[in-house]
Amino acid sequence: MKIVMIGAGNVATNIAKTLAKIGETPAQIWSRTLASAEALAETVDSCATSDWNSVMKDADVYIVSVKDDAMLDVIEQLCSRCKHGVFVHTAGTMSMSLFTGKAEHYGVLYPMQTFSKQKEVNFRTIPCFVEASDQQTLDIIMELARLLSDNVRELKEADRKWLHIAAVFSCNFANVCNTMAAKILERHGLDFNVMLPLLDETVAKLHRLHPKEAQTGPASRGDVGVVGKHLALLEGDKELSEVYSVLSDYILKNRV
Amino acid sequence: MKIVMIGAGNVATNIAKTLAKIGETPAQIWSRTLASAEALAETVDSCATSDWNSVMKDADVYIVSVKDDAMLDVIEQLCSRCKHGVFVHTAGTMSMSLFTGKAEHYGVLYPMQTFSKQKEVNFRTIPCFVEASDQQTLDIIMELARLLSDNVRELKEADRKWLHIAAVFSCNFANVCNTMAAKILERHGLDFNVMLPLLDETVAKLHRLHPKEAQTGPASRGDVGVVGKHLALLEGDKELSEVYSVLSDYILKNRV
The missing domain is CATH 3.40.50.720 (NAD(P)-binding Rossmann-like Domain)
Incomplete structure (x- = not known):
């Protein structure tokens, strides 16, 4: 060719x-x-x-x-x-x-x-x-x-559009959650590298489990007490608390 | 011991x-x-x-x-x-x-x-x-x-609290973005597994780059045209369009 x-x-x-x-x-x-x-x-x-x-x-x-x-x-x-x-x-x-x-x-x-x-x-x-x-x-x-x-x-193009939106969620949005984690860690003297084993394992789980089954954390346990405490701690950062709130609500409402 | x-x-x-x-x-x-x-x-x-x-x-x-x-x-x-x-x-x-x-x-x-x-x-x-x-x-x-x-x-406990919040962003929130991607893909007859090479590479990049530097996608390019098109496509799903909007805004406002 x-x-x-x-x-x-x-x-x-x-x-x-x-x-x-x-x-x-x-x-x-x-x-x-x-x-x-x-x-x-x-x-x-x-x-x-x-x-x-x-x-x-x-x-x-x-x-x-x-x-x-x-x-x-x-x-x-x-x-x-x-x-x-x-x-x-x-x-x-x-x-x-x-x-x-x-x-x-x-x-x-x-x-x-x-x-x-x-x-x-x-x-x-x-x-x-x-x-x-x-x-x-x-x-x-x-x-x-x-x-x-x-x-x-x-x-076909009509479906490729949705594939691209899905990729934005999986790749771009997942990555920006890490940017926020880095911001929080660096404010408290911790390096983002400390997250790497957790990131590796989070993705490794998705090779075996559907993301719904792989979900962990306070919101997925329905632990609104911890969610509330986190939101109180984040109160000073409007952007981060908005993201925390929207994503935790989604997890709470869509629990397995 | x-x-x-x-x-x-x-x-x-x-x-x-x-x-x-x-x-x-x-x-x-x-x-x-x-x-x-x-x-x-x-x-x-x-x-x-x-x-x-x-x-x-x-x-x-x-x-x-x-x-x-x-x-x-x-x-x-x-x-x-x-x-x-x-x-x-x-x-x-x-x-x-x-x-x-x-x-x-x-x-x-x-x-x-x-x-x-x-x-x-x-x-x-x-x-x-x-x-x-x-x-x-x-x-x-x-x-x-x-x-x-x-x-x-x-x-100390005061800093461990922040570490835990950071882990929620990096692991739980990144994972729920994948749940949303799966929802979109499955609606269009595509299996979530199709995302795995992209997920692996997204995390592999974080072993070499700060997440801010690893950010890609329409919002990080400042491409508000594509962001708008995606929001229009997602209009029928209130939850997904809210998440898309909040996270794209964050990326647009915090571009490198």
Whole structure:
């Protein structure tokens, strides 16, 4: 498969490295900044460009992995020059219809994971969700996705939206609860690292139990006495006490 | 050290097993239900009782690991019969003063972890927080704690309260965010397991980054457009949209 990568950020880097490992190195990497394209191209032994006119026109697949707010402009630039092949973006929140009227065969390959350039992830375990403009294109994007991951399925945009909201709860909101914990600990001379064994175990439990069954703590025991004491202690911090109150109410009302 | 365990629940089981492994098997295990005491005693090759009058009177340390709401009654029963030795409870939320007037030497050994009987944890990595009625007792509880863990420190009740609140944010609140994610996914025919690689990576990042630096998602990018779209989608669920709104506001206002 002749692949051109559009983008050299966190997602593009992880995709390119994974493809290179199985001998499917992208033929070319485009990035707005040549230095970024070159850095990634060097790592995977590919070619770099930042010039739209130099992007190869005979690729089988163009994988567009750029920031959401650059996506529309990048797709316009790309599709005004390259007409053949399959065009796929990797953004969980963006519609496949970004390509409509600009390309003939297109779709989405959304790898649901939080990526960083520095930390390589095991792509084979990452759930990848695929959508396509037509059956033939779906087959090609599925083939590409299976090069990357053992966990591939089709998912229409209407459901991918909900998947993305769920990921916001599981990842972003869970993480901000840790930010609040860090704030509390640091105020009292304790380092956030002290929480790490508890965090590890909390997630390890979710590999065996549904989160409802894994729930612990005062609210899940219905211990409104402790909940009240905590709220009294947090009284001086309006933001933290609001979060404490809303989440404890939810746990109290939805107890198993 | 001659140790008597009062309790045979999740915490007591993990403590007894850890002590047994290093040749410090508790001399006796008391539980309200004889069957529970016997089950644990058999596992670690110790003696079981459910009779207060049979509890050994010559132990060096009595470790009280029972549910918070049983704690006061258990301490009264225990201390009315056994006078010598050091008395320690393992509850993060309970005051050391539960022992005041009932025992001479007492304290707290709080292992900050979420325990279950079925799943053995590596106690050596668990942060243990110790408090004692006097210096001599502190030395003894410290010695006991160091048999269990490599991560032991003194912490007064006033600060332990905050540690416990922080643990509620990090563990209980992060977990309930996953319950909400599961609810959303299951409504759309997706299994919660699809989130596991994302959860693993989210926590793995916290081993290297402060949670503030690890924050991702629409609110942390200041992308109020996506936040608004998500809130519109969640409109039909008052509870979920309230949580989404409160937590996104917090992230938006506390961006790095």
